Amino acid sequence: MSHNTESASEKRRHFRVELKARVSVGPFDTPLDEDPVFALRTSHADVVESMLRIRPEAQPILADAIDNWVSYMGALLEVVGELAERQQVAERSVSLSEGGIGFFGTPPCTMGEQVPLIIRCTEDPSQRPIQVDGRLVRMDRQEDGEYLGFIFVEPPREVRRQLVELVFRIQRRQLRQRGTP
Numbered sequence: 001m002s003h004n005t006e007s008a009s010e011k012r013r014h015f016r017v018e019l020k021a022r023v024s025v026g027p028f029d030t031p032l033d034e035d036p037v038f039a040l041r042t043s044h045a046d047v048v049e050s051m052l053r054i055r056p057e058a059q060p061i062l063a064d065a066i067d068n069w070v071s072y073m074g075a076l077l078e079v080v081g082e083l084a085e086r087q088q089v090a091e092r093s094v095s096l097s098e099g100g101i102g103f104f105g106t107p108p109c110t111m112g113e114q115v116p117l118i119i120r121c122t123e124d125p126s127q128r129p130i131q132v133d134g135r136l137v138r139m140d141r142q143e144d145g146e147y148l149g150f151i152f153v154e155p156p157r158e159v160r161r162q163l164v165e166l167v168f169r170i171q172r173r174q175l176r177q178r179g180t181p
Contacts, residue, residue: 016097017170022120023094023101025108091122096170098163100151101134104144109136114153123173127166132159 095102101119109115117134121127138149155163 016095017167017174018093018095019170020091020122021094021096022091022122023103023105024118024120025115094119096163097167098152098160100137100149102138102147102149104142104147107136107139107146107148111136111139115150117150121166121170123170124166128162130159130162130166132163 092103092105096119101117112135114133114135117132119130119132132155133153134150135153136148137151138147140147140149152159152163
């Protein structure tokens, strides 16, 4: 049985890309800004970048400290990342655009209901997780399971910018892989 509440104009207003991502459906206990894994990765990258800007004459003296820091933080990030992944949904193939997302899964809500979503692009770990409200507008039972389609509900300008940048970055990478300039 198929349910689809998208109008013809909503179906293909945006470029879509296929990618690997983790999609969590809320409500959530921890605000996205307090995501410890993302905060740790960002802090680690900032520290390493700062260390690399140290005056050249001081770098040999600090080389061991920098190597130890990088090794320690790499191991810590791996452990924290594994713990966080156990609490998240499995990686899945998704179809993403500025206007919505589709993927196979178990319906987390009823048709037309609005729920918070967090999208973590696993193809680009430097991409900050995106939190946006989505309304379930499509449920199609297929051989592989239930295909769910959400449209994003009034995403803030910054979230729209993140979505557009991610879609175009993935699209560019996919075109390069196919040999298209």
